[in-house]
Amino acid sequence: MTEIDAYLTAHEHKTLLRFITCGSVDDGKSTLIGRLLYESQLIFDDQLVALAQDSKKFGTQGDELDFALLVDGLSAEREQGITIDVAYRFFSTDRRKFIVADTPGHEQYTRNMVTGASTAELAVMLVDARTGVITQTRRHSYLVSLLGITRIVLAVNKLDLVDYSQQTFDQISADYCTYATQIGLPEIVCIPISALRGDNIVEQSTNMPWYRGPTLMEHLETVSVGDSGHDAPFRLPVQWVNRPNPDFRGVSGTIVSGKVKAGDSVVALPSNVITQVSRVLTADGDLTEATAAQAVTVVLADDIDVGRGTVLSSVDNPAQLADQFEASIIWMHEDPLHTGRQYMLKLGPVTAHLTISAPKYKLNVNTLEHLAARTLTLNEIGVCTVTTDHPIPFDPYAINRDMGGFIIIDRLTNATVGAGLLHFGLRRATNVHWQEVDVTPAARSALKGHQPCVVWLTGLSGAGKSTIANQVERRLRDRGAHSFLLDGDNLRHGLNHDLGFSEADRIENIRRVGEVARLMADAGLIVLVSLISPFRAERQLARELIGDDRFCEVFVDVPIAVAEARDVKGLYAKARSGQLPNFTGVDSPYEAPENPRVHIDTTTTAAADAANLIIERLTTMGVFVDPRSSS
Amino acid sequence: MPTLTNLQRLEAESIHILREAVAESERPVMMYSAGKDSSVMLHLAEKAFHPSTPPFPLLHVDTTWKFRAMYEFRDKVVADNKMHLLVHQNPDCVAQGINPFEHGSAMHTDMWKTEGLKQALNKWGFDAAIGGARRDEEKSRAKERIFSMRSAQHRWDPRQQRPELWQNYNLRKSVGESVRVFPLSNWTELDIWQYIHLEKIPIVSLYFAADRPVVERNGMLLMVDDDRLQLQPGEVAQTRKVRFRTLGCYPLSGAVVSEADTLPAIIQEMLSSTSSERQGRLIDFDSSASMEKKKQDGYF
Numbered sequence: 001m002t003e004i005d006a007y008l009t010a011h012e013h014k015t016l017l018r019f020i021t022c023g024s025v026d027d028g029k030s031t032l033i034g035r036l037l038y039e040s041q042l043i044f045d046d047q048l049v050a051l052a053q054d055s056k057k058f059g060t061q062g063d064e065l066d067f068a069l070l071v072d073g074l075s076a077e078r079e080q081g082i083t084i085d086v087a088y089r090f091f092s093t094d095r096r097k098f099i100v101a102d103t104p105g106h107e108q109y110t111r112n113m114v115t116g117a118s119t120a121e122l123a124v125m126l127v128d129a130r131t132g133v134i135t136q137t138r139r140h141s142y143l144v145s146l147l148g149i150t151r152i153v154l155a156v157n158k159l160d161l162v163d164y165s166q167q168t169f170d171q172i173s174a175d176y177c178t179y180a181t182q183i184g185l186p187e188i189v190c191i192p193i194s195a196l197r198g199d200n201i202v203e204q205s206t207n208m209p210w211y212r213g214p215t216l217m218e219h220l221e222t223v224s225v226g227d228s229g230h231d232a233p234f235r236l237p238v239q240w241v242n243r244p245n246p247d248f249r250g251v252s253g254t255i256v257s258g259k260v261k262a263g264d265s266v267v268a269l270p271s272n273v274i275t276q277v278s279r280v281l282t283a284d285g286d287l288t289e290a291t292a293a294q295a296v297t298v299v300l301a302d303d304i305d306v307g308r309g310t311v312l313s314s315v316d317n318p319a320q321l322a323d324q325f326e327a328s329i330i331w332m333h334e335d336p337l338h339t340g341r342q343y344m345l346k347l348g349p350v351t352a353h354l355t356i357s358a359p360k361y362k363l364n365v366n367t368l369e370h371l372a373a374r375t376l377t378l379n380e381i382g383v384c385t386v387t388t389d390h391p392i393p394f395d396p397y398a399i400n401r402d403m404g405g406f407i408i409i410d411r412l413t414n415a416t417v418g419a420g421l422l423h424f425g426l427r428r429a430t431n432v433h434w435q436e437v438d439v440t441p442a443a444r445s446a447l448k449g450h451q452p453c454v455v456w457l458t459g460l461s462g463a464g465k466s467t468i469a470n471q472v473e474r475r476l477r478d479r480g481a482h483s484f485l486l487d488g489d490n491l492r493h494g495l496n497h498d499l500g501f502s503e504a505d506r507i508e509n510i511r512r513v514g515e516v517a518r519l520m521a522d523a524g525l526i527v528l529v530s531l532i533s534p535f536r537a538e539r540q541l542a543r544e545l546i547g548d549d550r551f552c553e554v555f556v557d558v559p560i561a562v563a564e565a566r567d568v569k570g571l572y573a574k575a576r577s578g579q580l581p582n583f584t585g586v587d588s589p590y591e592a593p594e595n596p597r598v599h600i601d602t603t604t605t606a607a608a609d610a611a612n613l614i615i616e617r618l619t620t621m622g623v624f625v626d627p628r629s630s631s
Numbered sequence: 632m633p634t635l636t637n638l639q640r641l642e643a644e645s646i647h648i649l650r651e652a653v654a655e656s657e658r659p660v661m662m663y664s665a666g667k668d669s670s671v672m673l674h675l676a677e678k679a680f681h682p683s684t685p686p687f688p689l690l691h692v693d694t695t696w697k698f699r700a701m702y703e704f705r706d707k708v709v710a711d712n713k714m715h716l717l718v719h720q721n722p723d724c725v726a727q728g729i730n731p732f733e734h735g736s737a738m739h740t741d742m743w744k745t746e747g748l749k750q751a752l753n754k755w756g757f758d759a760a761i762g763g764a765r766r767d768e769e770k771s772r773a774k775e776r777i778f779s780m781r782s783a784q785h786r787w788d789p790r791q792q793r794p795e796l797w798q799n800y801n802l803r804k805s806v807g808e809s810v811r812v813f814p815l816s817n818w819t820e821l822d823i824w825q826y827i828h829l830e831k832i833p834i835v836s837l838y839f840a841a842d843r844p845v846v847e848r849n850g851m852l853l854m855v856d857d858d859r860l861q862l863q864p865g866e867v868a869q870t871r872k873v874r875f876r877t878l879g880c881y882p883l884s885g886a887v888v889s890e891a892d893t894l895p896a897i898i899q900e901m902l903s904s905t906s907s908e909r910q911g912r913l914i915d916f917d918s919s920a921s922m923e924k925k926k927q928d929g930y931f
Contacts, residue, residue, distance in 0.1 A: 008828065
């Protein structure tokens with residue numbers, strides 16, 4: 001066998017370690033990564049030439065090479081001298097390939113660190129030997145422990161600047177271990193280094209004869225990895241149904257924990273149907289057994305209902321099902337958490353609509369104090385009750401990252417606005433059941449001689465919503481249709497008297513009105529809702545609650561100047577003078593509907609004509625078709 | 632049960648990404664350039680959807696300036712794998728005869744590839760384009776997401792990237808927006824070669840050393856692949872044993888003198904080489920931030 005064949009065989013059996021480096025701006029993180037790349041000889045000559053040029057232009061090391069410039073990718077951040085996003089770097093040794101998530105140390109970027117930590121198995125915490133453990137070290141350590149990383153290296157850097165003092169190193173190590181124990185981090189490996197000078201990176205440093213432990217690279221090469229999850233219960237979240245022809249039907253996905261073989265009984269969640277695995281398939285042939293992290297296609301013995309988002313699970317130890325949870329939420333967007341708003345949850349291939357309650361508390365990650373909070377803003381972490389619109393299969397995050405870690409998506413902008421860790425299902429979700437009833441909404445509707453429907457009038461204060469709603473209701477009465485008017489102002493005297501005008505209260509206001517309107521529609525009525533309802537997301541929530549086919553959104557459109565000139569209730573004047581905060585159109589936004597069923601321009605349409613337009617629209621929607629004659 | 636190896640984990644991750652891309656988009660397409668990364672991607676796609684054929688077509692944004700051997704290889708691969716191939720050539724470039732000699736590498740690449748790609752995505756209405764870019768290729772790539780959103784104008788905004796946590800990828804998009812998908816994000820050049828070797832994946836012969844007609848120009852060895860490469864005064868075409876580390880348009884792809892005519896020999900050469908992979912490509916030399924600028928404009 002030639003040398004290269006031997007090399008190839010060795011490389012074929014290399015394992016993979018994904019780790020993150022954490023530290024604050026001046027701890028020398030980029031220098032350390034640059035050094036690791038350099039030492040593993042992954043810096044090519046042309047890159048060295050570019051580095052030498054860049055070192056002169058941007059460098060902070062005089063005439064010496066500035067390794068940090070190797071890893072600071074985007075030109076904007078080079079100029080600012082800070083890393084602004086997560087970057088992934090690669091290097092390999094004879095034993096192992098490494099993927100490093102280079103996460104920024106700047107105070108504002110918790111988001112990026114959490115992102116980098118989510119796929120890492122080990123964390124290197126960097127501290128400057130001159131400053132020791134600082135606030136940011138504690139913050140990063142907390143995040144690492146929250147994200148469930150159990151392998152920690154404390155790299156005390158810049159030992160060259162403290163005369164390679166053992167006493168300094170021992171003191172910092174002791175300080176850190178005390179803190180680590182407090183937050184539940186397991187055993188820590190402490191290594192004294194100088195990334196700039198190369199001490200204890202690859203070679204044992206001659207400057208620190210008192211240190212006898214492994215060098216950083218030795219430790220990274222030998223620490224055990226990648227075997228977690230094999231002994232855990234079997235979980236396969238289904239990504240895709242594989243159906244090339246009528247004779248073959250398989251389900252494809254990545255096993256996130258445990259193992260599976262042909263003949264195993266599995267339960268499909270959430271349907272709770274038990275079946276057997278008849279084949280475990282890959283393009284390289286059928287497998288006798290497949291384990292965690294393998295991407296496979298499974299053929300089931302029975303033709304049961306399985307699709308994207310189904311989780312195949314071991315029968316003895318299945319995943320739990322719930323629709324209400326306690327969860328840690330990490331907020332990652334400039335637009336803060338709107339409690340009560342409907343977001344989208346994505347947990348692997350599982351998706352659901354998600355609402356998040358006001359935080360039980362938010363965390364001061366520096367002191368670990370619990371603080372009262374009504375919402376979460378960018379980079380804040382809190383514990384909340386979260387509710388999904390249907391039960392989803394899950395395991396607690398602490399037990400299974402891939403079954404308990406989810407992202408939160410804004411349904412209008414599609415931005416990823418946060419991340420969450422499911423801790424446990426709340427009893428309420430599993431114990432509250434729907435009571436089946438004999439008299440259905442359809443049966444009640446049949447008594448009325450018309451279809452139920454919700455006419456939702458939205459628009460600025462003073463647009464004329466109530467005037468128009470009133471006229472519509474009179475016409476409905478004249479036709480013998482049974483209606484009810486829910487007026488925003490009137491409801492605030494009773495049902496909603498406890499709510500103010502903050503964004504959170506407005507969202508709750510609309511949720512309640514939406515629920516009441518739905519109940520009335522189920523009772524068979526034509527419901528008129530007259531409500532400013534300024535946010536698209538909440539009107540969308542109401543639409544989904546009530547059902548698109550019986551929801552008629554009416555945009556009562558008026559320019560703000562006209563509404564303000566009318567100012568029937570004198571509210572605009574108050575708002576302008578600062579007596580009424582959060583007033584829609586003044587200091588709180590109004591998001592106009594994009595595709596209302598009826599759009600009324602009140603500068604050109606009189607209330608009576610507007611009412612006629614709405615009645616016409618209800619007619620074309622089939623509201624006045626007598627259910628008794630059509631069935 | 633032994634721990635999965637590096638390559639096994641990379642393969643599984645790529646398969647997972649490909650399945651997500653297909654499950655969460657309306658009209659996915661896989662970019663195909665006939666290069667080694669394309670070969671690996673196609674191989675992974677076949678694994679991901681087996682026994683189905685990959686549920687998307689291949690798209691070649693052609694510049695008409697690729698090596699002849701690449702066109703032949705492309706057509707054979709497509710036929711052997713029963714894939715559907717779409718080819719797009721920017722009609723403006725065809726009309727104006729855009730070429731690297733008269734218009735320079737920057738304009739040539741921008742018009743044929745960047746503009747051509749946008750045209751093709753618009754023409755067929757693809758909402759997910761799967762590409763073979765790797766994070767180890769270039770510094771600005773290191774921050775690229777696996778699923779990377781593009782505006783309706785195909786622009787990339789490095790400050791508005793969606794965080795990617797665990798294996799939860801957010802592919803939701805508004806009308807007109809699209810997503811670029813990079814299943815090879817975490818592979819290195821060495822991983823690619825090792826995998827080609829282990830899996831016996833066919834690659835175009837240009838990667839292997841052979842006697843080829845070349846001419847030295849601007850410090851690079853260019854292959855005289857057809858008569859569109861006109862010799863300048865003083866230039867002499869000579870036959871040398873060369874191979875290519877990266878492939879693109881033949882007038883922009885520098886050859887290296889090499890004896891490596893087997894995969895192990897190529898890998899050995901790569902391990903002992905002292906210049907990075909992209910050095911053979913002219914487009915990066917403009918400025919150190921050039922790739923980042925190109926990507927913001929929509930380059931793959």
